[in-house]
Amino acid sequence: MVEPIVHQIFEPKTSTWQYIVADPKTKNAVVIDSVLDYDPTKNLISSESADNLLSVIAKEGYAILFVLETHVHADHLTAGKYLQNKLATIQGKKPQIGIGKRITSVQERFAGKYGISKAEWDGAFDRYFDDDENFTIGELEGKALHLPGHTPDHLGYQIGSNVFCGDSLFNTDVGSARCDFPGGDANALYNSVQKLLSLPENYRIYTGHDYPPGGDSGRKDPVPYMTVGDQLEQNKHLKKGTTEEQFVSWRKERDSGLAPPRLIHQSLQFNIRAGELPSATTGGDRLLHLPLKVEGVAW
Structure with a gap:
């Protein structure tokens, strides 16, 4: 089995791990879970993090075939379309933006919530992976794993003896992701993690985020992966012997108190478009909508 070169790039403002995964022989590669910078105090999008990915790609001489998403992220903006457009110019060929086939139901849900027309999200992605669908990156073999729970459409990408699991599983001292988003399901997440932990113990599980506990005895630096064996022995929410009932009860209690x-x-508005900017208004502005809550006031 051919093993990839893995570049792990941490984005500290959203605690997101971004990955460039490359075939060492052909230099074909993919980007997984990229970040576009956003300053909410200025409503300002910038591309420092994405440009850093482009610098690594240029330095290594990679040809990017796919810009992959594990799911529609709720905590950062994707750089998918930005990278696709930049790489189309650099490479002379546009990489495909890939995600799981169930994304359309997620797009419909949030488009309705935020008043986004179908024309702005329909067909936003280029490749809709089926469950367990195989794909190639040069001489590397990849597989799209359906890992629902955090979101219903969630995918992981198995490439060689590595799984890029997004928010399906965190490092052992962090545990697991929340399951209270629309379509989230703690029982489904438990079963998805069992799928991951049934892999050989030397396989590496690369996580989508890391939140080092810190403190006097805690880990202070972010870590991109732990092995299946590490997770089985040490994961504080899902280690070997944890029952589905125990996990679901704890996860639901924990999620009920999360902001x-x-x-x-x-x-969500940006990512269901695969990172495409909203259409401009007649005044030239591009708008994202924020829900207005009214408390104790009646008209």
């Missing part, structure tokens, strides 16, 4: 992610409204 929404800071960038949830901006991220």
Whole structure:
């Protein structure tokens, strides 16, 4: 089995791991879960993080075939369309933006919530992966794994002996992702994790985020992966012997007290478009909608 070169690039403002995964022989590669920078105090999008990915790609001489998403993220904006357009110019060929086939139901749900026309999200992605669909990156073999729970459409990407699992599983001292978003399901997440932990113990599980616990005895630096064996022995929510009932009970109790992610409204509207900018108004502005809550006031 051919093993990839993996570049792991941490984006600290949203605690997101971004990955460039490359075939060492052909230099074909993919980008997984890219970040476009966003400053909510200025409503300003910028591309420092994405340009850093482009610098690594240029330095290594990679040809990017896919810009892959594990799911529609609720905590950061994707750089999918930005990278696609930049790479089309650099490479002379546009990489495909890929995601799981169930994305359309997620797009419909959030388009309705935020008043986004179908024309702005329909066909936003180029490749809609089926469950367990195989794909190639040069001489590398990849597989799209359906890992629902955090979201219903969630995918992981198995490439060689590595799985890029998005928000399906976090590092052992962080545990697991929330399941309270629309379509989330703690039982489904438990079963998805069992799929991951049934892989050989030397396989690496690359996570989508890391939140080091810190403190006097805690880990302070972000880590991109732990092995299946590490997770089985040490994961504080899902280690070997944890029953589905135990996990679901704990996860539901925990989720009931969590605040929404800071960038949830901006991220969802942007990401169901695969990172395409909203259409301009007649005045030339591009708008994202924020829900207005009214408390104790009646008209």
